[in-house]
Amino acid sequence: MKEKLNKILKLDRRYLFVLLTLSIVIPIIKPIGIPSKSISTSVKDTYNFIENLPEGSTIILSLDYDPSTAPELHPMASAVLKHAFKKNIKVIILTFIAGSGGLIDELVRTIPPQYSKEYGKDYVVLPYMANPLAALTQMASDIHSFYDKDINNKPLKDYEMMKNIKNYKDVAGVIGITGTALLDYWVVYVGDKYGVPILGGVTAISQVGYGPYLQKKQLKGLIGGMKGAAEYEKLISQPWKGTSGIDALNIAHILVIVFIIFSNIVLLILKFL
Amino acid sequence: MDTQVSVILGAFVASGLTLFIFSFLYKDNPFFKIAEHLYMGVGLAWHIQLTIYKVIIPKVWEPLKLAWQNGDTFTVWMTIIPTVLGITLVTQFIPKISWISRYGFTFLMGYAAGLALPAGLATDFSNQILGTIEPFANFFSLSLGRMINAVIILIGTVSVLFYFFFSVEHKGVVKKISNFGIYFLMIYFGASFGNTVMARFSLLYGRFDLLVRYSQKEYFYATNWIIVGLLIYFIAEKIITNKLLKARS
Amino acid sequence: MNIIKKYIPLTIVFIFGIITLASYYVPHRASDEYLEWINKWENIVSAFALFLGMISLFYSHYKKIQRKVDGWGYSLFVYIGFFIIMGAAILSKGNISKEGKLTYLGWSFNNIFNPLSATMFSVLAFFIISTAYRSFKIKSFAAFLLFICGLILMLGNIPLGEIIWDKVFGWTKLTIGEIKDWIISVPSTAGRRGIMIGIAIGAAVTSLKIIFGIERGYMGKE
Numbered sequence: 068m069k070e071k072l073n074k075i076l077k078l079d080r081r082y083l084f085v086l087l088t089l090s091i092v093i094p095i096i097k098p099i100g101i102p103s104k105s106i107s108t109s110v111k112d113t114y115n116f117i118e119n120l121p122e123g124s125t126i127i128l129s130l131d132y133d134p135s136t137a138p139e140l141h142p143m144a145s146a147v148l149k150h151a152f153k154k155n156i157k158v159i160i161l162t163f164i165a166g167s168g169g170l171i172d173e174l175v176r177t178i179p180p181q182y183s184k185e186y187g188k189d190y191v192v193l194p195y196m197a198n199p200l201a202a203l204t205q206m207a208s209d210i211h212s213f214y215d216k217d218i219n220n221k222p223l224k225d226y227e228m229m230k231n232i233k234n235y236k237d238v239a240g241v242i243g244i245t246g247t248a249l250l251d252y253w254v255v256y257v258g259d260k261y262g263v264p265i266l267g268g269v270t271a272i273s274q275v276g277y278g279p280y281l282q283k284k285q286l287k288g289l290i291g292g293m294k295g296a297a298e299y300e301k302l303i304s305q306p307w308k309g310t311s312g313i314d315a316l317n318i319a320h321i322l323v324i325v326f327i328i329f330s331n332i333v334l335l336i337l338k339f340l
Numbered sequence: 341m342d343t344q345v346s347v348i349l350g351a352f353v354a355s356g357l358t359l360f361i362f363s364f365l366y367k368d369n370p371f372f373k374i375a376e377h378l379y380m381g382v383g384l385a386w387h388i389q390l391t392i393y394k395v396i397i398p399k400v401w402e403p404l405k406l407a408w409q410n411g412d413t414f415t416v417w418m419t420i421i422p423t424v425l426g427i428t429l430v431t432q433f434i435p436k437i438s439w440i441s442r443y444g445f446t447f448l449m450g451y452a453a454g455l456a457l458p459a460g461l462a463t464d465f466s467n468q469i470l471g472t473i474e475p476f477a478n479f480f481s482l483s484l485g486r487m488i489n490a491v492i493i494l495i496g497t498v499s500v501l502f503y504f505f506f507s508v509e510h511k512g513v514v515k516k517i518s519n520f521g522i523y524f525l526m527i528y529f530g531a532s533f534g535n536t537v538m539a540r541f542s543l544l545y546g547r548f549d550l551l552v553r554y555s556q557k558e559y560f561y562a563t564n565w566i567i568v569g570l571l572i573y574f575i576a577e578k579i580i581t582n583k584l585l586k587a588r589s
Numbered sequence: 590m591n592i593i594k595k596y597i598p599l600t601i602v603f604i605f606g607i608i609t610l611a612s613y614y615v616p617h618r619a620s621d622e623y624l625e626w627i628n629k630w631e632n633i634v635s636a637f638a639l640f641l642g643m644i645s646l647f648y649s650h651y652k653k654i655q656r657k658v659d660g661w662g663y664s665l666f667v668y669i670g671f672f673i674i675m676g677a678a679i680l681s682k683g684n685i686s687k688e689g690k691l692t693y694l695g696w697s698f699n700n701i702f703n704p705l706s707a708t709m710f711s712v713l714a715f716f717i718i719s720t721a722y723r724s725f726k727i728k729s730f731a732a733f734l735l736f737i738c739g740l741i742l743m744l745g746n747i748p749l750g751e752i753i754w755d756k757v758f759g760w761t762k763l764t765i766g767e768i769k770d771w772i773i774s775v776p777s778t779a780g781r782r783g784i785m786i787g788i789a790i791g792a793a794v795t796s797l798k799i800i801f802g803i804e805r806g807y808m809g810k811e
Contacts, residue, residue: 080719084365087718091545095552101748105766108774134703135710138546139539165390166706168685169698176686195394197636200455201628208621255463271539271746275531278778279785282493283471285463292535293542294746312545317749319541324743326722327736334726346691350700357701361708365715370663377663379705381670384646386702387639389675389694393683395636399629422630426637432809433644442598442808444634449807450602451631453796454609460796464789468782489775496779497786504787521783522731528780530735531772534742536717543711550704 069340072333090318098314103297109281110298113266113288116240117150124239125157125232129253133166136246136270141170142296142309143268144244148174150303152182152189157228159238161193163202163249168195187226192218199249203256207235235263240287244268250277254285268295351559355551356566363570371570472497496524599802606800673697738772745769
C-alpha cells in the first residue's frame with residue numbers, strides 16, 4: 068500500500084502536463100459557457116471613472132505590455148478603449164514597451180472604425196519612447212516638448228484634439244495597462260506628485276501587490292488579470308477574449324486545487340501508515 | 341505582406357515555433373534547442389532595431405544634423421556628450437581601457453539614485469505609513485467593518501516590519517510579534533500564488549487559442565501538420581535509439 | 590591617473606545624484622529644464638547599453654562555433670534569428686505597418702517574435718501544475734494559511750469557483766468575490782505594505798550610499 072502511494076506521488080509529470088493541456092484545449096474547442104457573476108470593487112471603480120467622465124474629456128491610455136502578457140492585458144486594453152469611445156472620451160495612446168507596437172496597431176486598426184472614431188480628432192497614438200521617466204516628468208510641463216511628432220511622424224500640434232492639450236492639467240486621468248512596474252512610475256511621478264487620477268490594468272501576478280495603493284487611493288481603480296478583463300467586458304456588455312479565456316481556465320484552476328489537496332491527503336495517509 | 345501565402349506561411353511558422361518550445365515538456369530535443377537559440381537572436385534584434393529607429397535616429401542623429409546645419413553649438417554638445425558617455429559603456433569589453441566605461445556607468449547610477457530616492461520615499465514610505473494611520477484620524481466615525489479593517493492593517497504592517505527588523509535579536513515579545521507577522525506574509529504570498537496560477541494559465545490559454553485557430557482549414561491545418569511531424573520525429577528517434585541499444589548489447 | 594580613473598567618476602555620480610535629487614524638491618523652471626536635458630541624456634546613454642548585450646551574446650556564441658563545442662550548430666541560429674529581424678527592420682525602416690498593411694517587420698513580429706516570446710513565458714504554467722502536485726506540502730499552520738488564501742483567490746478567479754462556493758458556503762451570505770476583495774485589500778495589503786516600507790528604506794539607503802561614493806560595486810575592479 069505504501070509503495071503504491073509513493074508511486075502515485077512520484078507520477079511522471081508528463082501525465083500532469085497532458086491533463087493540463089486537455090483541461091484548457093477542450094473548453095477552447097467546446098466552451099463551458101459559465102458566466103462570471105461577481106464584479107470586484109476595483110474593476111467597478113475603473114468602470115465608473117470612465118462612465119462619469121464628461122463627454123469630450125481626454126484620457127491618457129498607456130499600453131505597456133508585450134506578447135508575453137498580452138492574453139491578460141490585451142482584452143482589458145480593448146475593453147477600456149471601447150468604453151472610452153462609447154462615452155466619446157478622447158484617447159491619447161502611448162507606450163514605453165518595445166514589443167507593444169504590433170498589439171497597439173491591432174487595437175487601433177479594429178476598434179475605432181466600430182465607433183466611427185477619427186484619428187487626430189478622437190484619438191492619437193504617440194511613438195514608443197525608451198525612457199518612461201523622461202516622458203512622465205516632461206509631460207507635466209509640456210507634452211509637445213517631449214512628443215513633438217505622433218507615431219506617423221507628423222507634428223502632434225497639427226491634430227485637432229491635441230491643440231488644447233498642453234500637460235496633465237488638460238487630461239482627466241491616466242490608465243496604465245502594463246505587465247511591468249510602469250504603473251508604479253505613473254503613481255509615483257504623476258499621481259502622487261501632480262494629483263492626476265491614475266487607474267491601472269495589471270497582470271494577475273502584480274494585482275495583489277497594488278492593494279496598498281488602492282487602499283490609500285493612490286490608484287483610483289485597478290483591473291487585475293484575465294478575470295478583471297472578463298468583469299470589465301461584462302460591464303460594457305461586450306464579451307471578448309477575457310470572457311472566453313476565463314471560461315477556458317475553469318477546469319485548469321480546479322485541477323490545481325485537486326492536485327494540491329490530493330497529494331497532501333496521500334502524504335497524510337503515508338504519515339500514518 | 342498581407343497575401344494569402346504570407347498568412348499561411350505565418351501560421352506554419354508561428355505554430356511551428358510554439359510547438360517546438362512546448363516539445364521540451366516531453367523531452368529535450370533539437371527542435372526546442374533551435375527555437376531557444378532563435379529566440380535569443382530574435383529578441384535581441386527586436387530591441388536593437390527599436391533602439392536604432394526610435395532612439396538613435398530621432399534623438400541623436402536627426403537633432404545633431406539639424407543643430408549642425410543651424411549652427412546650434414549648445415544642442416550639438418548636449419547630443420554629443422551623452423553619445424560619448426554611451427560609447428564609453430562599450431569599452432567594458434577591452435580590459436586595458438575598461439575603466440573608461442565608469443564614466444557612462446557613474447552617470448547612469450547617479451541619475452538613477454537621485455531620481456529613485458525622493459520618489460521611493462514619498463510613495464512607498466511616507467504614503468504607506470500615512471495610509472496605515474490615516475483611518476485612525478477619525479476612527480470612531482468609521483463603520484464597524486472599516487474600524488476592524490484599519491486595526492488589522494495596522495497590526496499586520498507593524499508585525500511584518502518587526503519580522504524584517506534584524507538589528508534586534510528576535511526573542512521574547514519581539515519573536516512573538518514577528519511570528520505573527522509571518523502569518524500576514526503567508527496570506528500575501530498565498531494571495532499572490534492564487535493570482536500567479538491565473539496569470540500563467542492565461543498565457544497558456546493564449547498559446548493554445550492560437551494553436552487551435554491555426555489548426556483550421558483556412559490556415560491549411562498548420563498546427564496539425566507540425567504535430568504530426570514532431571510525432572514522427574519522436575517515434576523514429578525512439579525506434580533508432582532502441583535499435584542502437586540492442587546492437588550495442 | 591587615480592584622479593581620472595576613480596575620483597572623476599565618483600564626482601560625476603555625486604554631482605548628478607545630488608542635482609537630480611534636488612530637482613525633485615525645487616519647484617523652479619530650472620529644475621524642469623534640467624530634468625528635460627538629463628532625461629534625454631539618460632535615454633541616449635542607456636540605448637548604448639543594449640549594444641553591450643549584443644556584443645556579449647555574439648562573442649560567446651562565436652566562441653562556441655569557433656571551438657566547435659557540443660551543440661555549436663545551434664549557436665548559428667542565434668545569428669540567423671538576429672539577421673532575419675534586422676533585415677526585416679531595415680527593409681521596413683522600423684515600421685510594423687504601412688497604410689494599414691503589415692510590413693516585413695510586422696509579419697516577423699506577429700509570426701516569429703510574438704510566438705517565441707509568449708510561449709517561453711507560458712511554459713511556466715506546466716511547472717506550476719507539477720509543483721502543485723509534487724511540492725506543495727502543507728506541514729505547518731503558516732503553509733496551511735498560504736494554501737487557504739491561494740484556494741480562495743483561485744476559486745474567486747473563475748466562474749466555476751463562484752458556483753462551487755455558493756453551493757457549499759452560500760449559507761454564509763458572503764460571495765467568494767467579496768472574500769477575495771477583502772483578502773487583497775486588508776490582510777494581504779498589511780503584508781505587502783510591510784515589505785514595501787522595508788524595501789523603500791533599503792532603496793533610500795542604497796541610493797545615498799551610491800551618491801556619496803560608499804557603494805562602488807558598479808565601477809568594477811579598482
